[in-house]
Amino acid sequence: xxxxxxxxxxxxxxxxxxxxxxxxxxxxxxxxxxxxxxxxxxxxxxxxxxxxxxxxxxxxxxxxxxxxxxxxxxxxxxxxxxxxxxxxxxxxxxxxxxxxxxxxxxxxxxxxxxxxxxxxxxxxxxxxxxxxxxxxxxxxxxxxxxxxxxxxxxxxxxxxxxxxxxxxxxxxxxxxxxxxxxxxxxxxxxxxxxxxxxxxxxxxxxxxxxxxxxxxxxxxxxxxxxxxxxxxxxxxxxxxxxxxxxxxxxxxxxxxxxxxxxxxxxxxxxxxxxxxxxxxxxxxxxxxxxxxxxxxxxxxxxxxxxxxxxxxxxxxxxxxxxxxxxxxxxxxxxxxxxxxxx
Amino acid sequence: xxxxxxxxxxxxxxxxxxxxxxxxxxxxxxxxxxxxxxxxxxxxxxxxxxxxxxxxxxxxxxxxxxxxxxxxxxxxxxxxxxxxxxxxxxxxxxxxxxxxxxxxxxxxxxxxxxxxxxxxxxxxxxxxxxxxxxxxxxxxxxxxxxxxxxxxxxxxxxxxxxxxxxxxxxxxxxxxxxxxxxxxxxxxxxxxxxxxxxxxxxxxxxxxxxxxxxxxxxxxxxxxxxxxxxxxxxxxxxxxxxxxxxxxxxxxxxxxxxxxxxxxxxxxxxxxxxxxxxxxxxxxxxxxxxxxxxxxxxxxxxxxxxxxxxxxxxxxxxxxxxxxxxxxxxxxxxxxxxxxxx
DNA sequence: TTACAAAATGGGAATGTTCCCGCAAAATGG
DNA sequence: CCATTTTGCGGGAACATTCCCATTTTGTAA
Numbered sequence: 001x002x003x004x005x006x007x008x009x010x011x012x013x014x015x016x017x018x019x020x021x022x023x024x025x026x027x028x029x030x031x032x033x034x035x036x037x038x039x040x041x042x043x044x045x046x047x048x049x050x051x052x053x054x055x056x057x058x059x060x061x062x063x064x065x066x067x068x069x070x071x072x073x074x075x076x077x078x079x080x081x082x083x084x085x086x087x088x089x090x091x092x093x094x095x096x097x098x099x100x101x102x103x104x105x106x107x108x109x110x111x112x113x114x115x116x117x118x119x120x121x122x123x124x125x126x127x128x129x130x131x132x133x134x135x136x137x138x139x140x141x142x143x144x145x146x147x148x149x150x151x152x153x154x155x156x157x158x159x160x161x162x163x164x165x166x167x168x169x170x171x172x173x174x175x176x177x178x179x180x181x182x183x184x185x186x187x188x189x190x191x192x193x194x195x196x197x198x199x200x201x202x203x204x205x206x207x208x209x210x211x212x213x214x215x216x217x218x219x220x221x222x223x224x225x226x227x228x229x230x231x232x233x234x235x236x237x238x239x240x241x242x243x244x245x246x247x248x249x250x251x252x253x254x255x256x257x258x259x260x261x262x263x264x265x266x267x268x269x270x271x272x273x274x275x276x277x278x279x280x281x282x283x284x285x286x287x288x289x290x291x292x293x294x295x296x297x298x299x300x301x302x303x304x305x306x307x308x309x310x311x312x313x314x315x316x317x318x319x320x321x322x323x324x325x326x327x328x329x330x331x332x333x334x335x336x337x338x339x340x341x342x
Numbered sequence: 343x344x345x346x347x348x349x350x351x352x353x354x355x356x357x358x359x360x361x362x363x364x365x366x367x368x369x370x371x372x373x374x375x376x377x378x379x380x381x382x383x384x385x386x387x388x389x390x391x392x393x394x395x396x397x398x399x400x401x402x403x404x405x406x407x408x409x410x411x412x413x414x415x416x417x418x419x420x421x422x423x424x425x426x427x428x429x430x431x432x433x434x435x436x437x438x439x440x441x442x443x444x445x446x447x448x449x450x451x452x453x454x455x456x457x458x459x460x461x462x463x464x465x466x467x468x469x470x471x472x473x474x475x476x477x478x479x480x481x482x483x484x485x486x487x488x489x490x491x492x493x494x495x496x497x498x499x500x501x502x503x504x505x506x507x508x509x510x511x512x513x514x515x516x517x518x519x520x521x522x523x524x525x526x527x528x529x530x531x532x533x534x535x536x537x538x539x540x541x542x543x544x545x546x547x548x549x550x551x552x553x554x555x556x557x558x559x560x561x562x563x564x565x566x567x568x569x570x571x572x573x574x575x576x577x578x579x580x581x582x583x584x585x586x587x588x589x590x591x592x593x594x595x596x597x598x599x600x601x602x603x604x605x606x607x608x609x610x611x612x613x614x615x616x617x618x619x620x621x622x623x624x625x626x627x628x629x630x631x632x633x634x635x636x637x638x639x640x641x642x643x644x645x646x647x648x649x650x651x652x653x654x655x656x657x658x659x660x661x662x663x664x665x666x667x668x669x670x671x672x673x674x675x676x677x678x679x680x681x682x683x684x
Numbered sequence: 685t686t687a688c689a690a691a692a693t694g695g696g697a698a699t700g701t702t703c704c705c706g707c708a709a710a711a712t713g714g
Numbered sequence: 715c716c717a718t719t720t721t722g723c724g725g726g727a728a729c730a731t732t733c734c735c736a737t738t739t740t741g742t743a744a
Binding site: 050052053055065076083086098099100102113118139256287 | 422
């Protein structure tokens, strides 16, 4: 079904030289006469030669490829991280293969297998919200393939991680709400399986404590990040005897959905209820009222993850370092917490 | 640096059988005693064995992997197509590797080389807006590797294509604007390099002709899809002696940006100027006024592209068929053309 | 010119797997 | 119970390339 693949042997035969020489010319590293090299390269181009990475990686035990596994593609967050990561990887001479897990554990496991089977030299991963078992990641460690987590990290694995300061971001968000005079701040929290959720929750709690605001468990709603459920929870919050005057959402999609629900109900934002998100998705500046949120250095996250990965790849397994880089977030104040001056 | 890889030979040795038998057990196709097979599979799991796809594809000349190349990740369009494509590919037993070209020709060429080097069994592609030379795609044809275009297709190559009916969509958009009483409809067109742009332009032109509206070249602005430039063009249009009362934008990001610019200027949408986009990105329903646009069956596009690819892969090169599937768009009418009844 | 080093090339093993072929063992039929 | 078929398994070639070692060619200094 497939036509004959052009190999270095074909080139060698065409030029009357050996395959070793062709190989040397093509990899261009050592002891090769410039004219020979030129002739080989020209012939290769002429014959539509394409090197077979499988054969190369079979013998070199290296693929010059790094894998990226993300939970989803729908928010602008992960695509932007990928752009940063891809740029950094390309600059270092690595190819990138990407796969997305659709927020499901089974797909994530399958994706790790694809990466393993493709013999990637390393991977960077952000987990799905479902992932509770980490065996499929631990295989990489056992095999000596570096793995770096970003954003949604696996706490129990001693590997490099790139995160933003979720605690600090949440803390800033809540203090900002308090500074605008809000007293009852609800939190639409993420699932406990993600350490990010827990950290944001802790930032929320500590900001309240520091400002002597009593914590009301009723106002804290952990949910599974399924956008459709936001409506239920927001309605529930608003029907409390003592409803909140602000909502801090665990991420931007949730906050956006919250705004839509509240607008439909007819409450004024931010006068009746203020809203803060997390991540500064593109849409946050577009929606009305525009969303106050914490901007994350997304491309930097991707770059940093790759940098840590490359560092790890250049070390011996025995010399691996499980550094954790924490990047800062910036509070972007918009009209969902401070009424427009217009 | 890398630890020893577990091979079928290790398993064979551990069980005191031959590598051929292990291979048979693992691929599970023919003439193998059930107990032997079980023992092999168990031992493989116990030893953390991972098959080496490179060795397999080297000999089988097949990788069970299809490649996806898209121009960008930032709009929700391509990520959604990928979700559909990935689902279809997985269902057929194929892995997927994704790469994004950042809308630059050079990256696209590099991406095709990664795909070739990885010996993918086929690729689906949507081109960058810069791509004018198609040699890097023609290589696939010459090598007998099926290629399917979607959305942004290469007209001069006789290969399968999946598109939406751009002409029809544009036609519907313009007729809708006319039906709301608009008379001077401008078109923020895409670059001529993309046939999609040309088709949308033709739909626009024919809808005007059919309704006896004179065509004013002044109102047609082809641009390169760089969002930052929208502001310049919109301002230019509004400063014309005889400014437009509606703008049909070539895609949603452009339309969204147009809305933002016009809102800043202070004109009323749709009363002073109506706006229509193309694709129905998520953000289109969120922005105020919400955007009238043409929804595309995004996931279906991905599925269809993979279906055509698989069909092609199951044929002999001599039997390839260059079918073109055209999917319909739906006009979604929102407040950017019809004032809210509230 | 000779001797020797350096540069350029060739040959063959190795990478991990599948596939083909051959052989032994088990199963089947008369 | 023997002949024949089927089933299960082992051995070795093949895939495309790199790498090591050996060999040839070229260059340089005495």
